[in-house]
């Protein structure tokens with residue numbers, strides 16, 4: 128638990144990849160819980176039309192491709208005031224570390240999931256370092272805690288997000304910034320469409336993230352499956368690895 132807690136009510140939020148899936152659900156939940164403004168990042172801002180229609184001036188579409196330095200710079204320069212950054216944009220490029228797709232999938236996963244998070248956070252860091260509480264929310268995955276061989280290079284990228292989250296927390300220890308790592312299990316979005324597993328809803332993930340900001344939680348397991356993995360990881364990280372090894 129962190130000393131820093133932050134209620135989204137009246138706050139300004141910036142979310143990458145907010146046009147669909149978990150990012151869209153987070154944008155909606157933040158606004159439903161009283162956020163004053165959500166800067167909604169999307170590669171194609173037309174994909175935000177439905178949200179824009181629903182929330183009007185409180186939702187500000189921002190063109191954002193986290194693999195494009197210019198796009199990051201332009202987006203960050205539009206954001207004068209910021210309380211909560213959500214690094215949500217992500218890709219799931221299939222490939223094993225020892226497969227033919229190793230290099231190409233690793234590159235795709237790292238470019239968006241790791242470098243996108245690093246670059247976007249640094250681009251708005253000065254807005255986040257201010258008097259009062261702020262937060263950075265990084266969406267990792269349960270497979271960031273132990274590698275799942277069927278998505279091995281993706282797991283590597285999410286382990287990197289786990290590690291950078293800890294690093295940011297340390298570097299910001301004196302700055303009143305809650306740095307949250309989120310470790311979802313399978314969630315019912317386009318990304319997980321082909322995974323033959325039981326899935327929780329993006330809305331539930333979003334609700335748990337907002338509640339965890341209010342409570343000042345640093346490590347968040349926001350769905351039924353990840354809650355179990357989180358409990359096992361706390362007692363025996365090796366058991367999580369042993370469990371995931373079966374998913375080849």
Ligand SMILES: NC(=O)c1ccc[n+]([C@@H]2O[C@H](COP(=O)([O-])OP(=O)(O)OC[C@H]3O[C@@H](n4cnc5c(N)ncnc54)[C@H](OP(=O)(O)O)[C@@H]3O)[C@@H](O)[C@H]2O)c1
Nearest residue numbers: 144148149170192193216217268311313314316317318319
């Ligand atoms: N679904 C799951 O089971 C699950 C589990 C654990 C963790 N996660 C993580 O949760 C986050 C959200 O995933 P999701 O399930 O909501 O996936 P999704 O439905 O596939 O949505 C991915 C989002 O990321 C955006 N995005 C992809 N590449 C981008 C780029 N280069 N620049 C900016 N935005 C980009 C997409 O934008 P476009 O519409 O333009 O493609 C989309 O808005 C990801 O970090 C994912 O790894 C998901």
